[in-house]
């Protein structure tokens with residue numbers, strides 16, 4: 001049987017020299033690959049009790065929505081600034097160059113709810129740290145952070161020390 005890594009292509013020097021881009025489109029383009037990705041994430045949630053799935057824009061949406069559907073849970077979207085029409089909370093985080101801002105609707109999570117935070121990839125951890133902060137600003141509890149891919153060489157986990165972080169596939173370098 002094929003491993004998830006067999007479906008993932010890695011593109012050197014994209015979008016900048018020195019970066020190996022882990023390209024999830026190669027998983028999505030293959031029905032067996034996408035199914036394996038979702039089933040692998042589902043396996044990591046077996047026996048975990050929670051109320052809401054939260055997905056980070058945009059690649060995080062692809063993997064969080066099928067989990068919410070399959071587990072019959074609500075889906076809360078973490079969006080890049082300026083996309084959500086109702087009242088929001090926002091948090092900014094550092095990118096390699098500059099800053100980005102993400103938002104959530106205030107009514108997407110209620111106080112005390114247990115939340116599973118999903119993204120496709122953990123690199124420096126900035127996106128997930130800011131996402132977890134938003135969930136906490138709304139009174140949610142981050143029960144688990146789950147990603148498909150983790151780049152161990154960027155030590156994103158260190159920013160997320162206080163959370164239970166799991167990934168399906170991890171790579172030694174950046």
Ligand SMILES: O=P(O)(O)OC[C@H]1O[C@H](OP(=O)(O)OP(=O)(O)O)[C@H](O)[C@@H]1O
Pocket residue numbers: 056057058059060119120121122123124125126127128156
């Ligand atoms: O751990 P970090 O260093 O924060 O990097 C990881 C984030 O980077 C990518 O998103 P990107 O902002 O490129 O947006 P996209 O999902 O819309 O492509 C990826 O999908 C993660 O969300």
Ligand SMILES: Nc1ncnc2[nH]cnc12
Pocket residue numbers: 019020021022023121123151174
């Ligand atoms: N190396 C990488 N591959 C794909 N997405 C990323 N987001 C941040 N770093 C990335």
